[in-house]
Amino acid sequence: MNSLKKVLIAYSSNPPIIADLSEAFAKRNIDVDYVLADKNTWFDRWIIRRLNKQLHNLRILPKNKTVFSDHPLAHKNYRSTALKEKISSFNPDLVFVVRGIAFNNDALNQANRLFGWWVEKEERTQEALGEINLFDWYFFLAESSVQQAKASGHCNVSYLSHMVNPNRFHKIIGLDKRYDVCFVGNWSPHRQKFIDAVLEVTPNVAVYGRKWRRNNIRNAKVLRAIKGQWIDGEPLNKLYNESRIVLNVTNWGAGVGKGRSGMNMRVFEVPASGAFLFTDESREMDNYLKPGCHVGVFDESDLQGFKSGLRYYLDNQDVRESIAIAGGAHVRNNYTYDSAVEKIISIYNHLPIFNKAMPISD
Secondary structure (H helix, E strand, O other): OOOOOEEEEEEOOOOOHHHHHHHHHHOOOOEEEEEEOOOOOHHHHHHHHHHHHHHHHOOOOOOOOOOOOOOOOOHHHHHHHHHHHHHHHHOOOEEEEEEOOOOOHHHHOOOOOEEEEEOOOHHHHHHHHOOHHHOOEEEEOOHHHHHHHHHOOOOOEEEOOOOEOOOOOOOOOOOOOOEEEEEEOOOOHHHHHHHHHHHHHOOOEEEEOOOOOOOOOOOHHHHHHEEEOOOOHHHHHHHHHOEEEEEEOOOOOOOOHHHOOOOOOHHHHHHHOOOOEEEOOOOOHHHHOOEOOOEEEOOOOOHHHHHHHHHHHHHOHHHHHHHHHHHHHHHHHHOEHHHHHHHHHHHHHHHHHOOOOOOOOO
């Protein structure tokens, strides 16, 4: 019998991690409330941010300094006040902060029990290490970050990968394949070279994400492939189902290939949707999804090999669909938010007999 009855989750409105965790906690009869960390005031959006940007651009103010930082309507103060007020009114047993957007320490200190989950890239691990002592337990999305934290003397840490909500990502029976390849993600120079390579293999491509159009004004092939800046929810699940290959090109990581640590949400969401995922690698990948069995993988340092892999999977429907079926079953059986919540509850229930300086097994 778990002693956890009420959880307060703090994170941004998108991606819908709050909703997915809430659904999983509810299955365990745990009440959930939330604070949206990205909710902001007009004064911050239109006055504070614009003024700071101008002052930084004119070099009147250093990049690490801001004006109005103590103003109650400045975003960090505003969301921190919202967190304190929600803790006071809801009185949760546990406050679970999904870290990407920071809160003031005085707000975090209001929690009876405080867990954090660092879902930012491994390059920002030092930022997380500066706040771990405020938390009773701290999860990291990258194994390399866990190792850095432990090497720095922190015992209250462990690894927690992204998970998937199979009610959100699922196979749609009877839907025809509309695209050879789809890609969802914001533009970067790294991603550009892979989309260019895809278009050498097939013109039947769908690209969604910000900044693609502005960076391809004179690239007619890419412009024809761009379908929108944003896609989410059921339209995203439908897009995956309509695509023979869903491409994943990770836009972060201290290394490349198996030198990179951490996996993004797409690694779990695409197989759960019943679609075939063609992805770059990370050091954790083999422990979760077997290349050639659950997903297709490519070496991002070998563009010719990448294009050969695309051609192979486009030409071999039976192989592609067999991998998609196996990957979907594997992810839905092992890597849902129910699994994440079980881990959170287990650690929570061990905490009364431990403290932050004592190790708890993963």
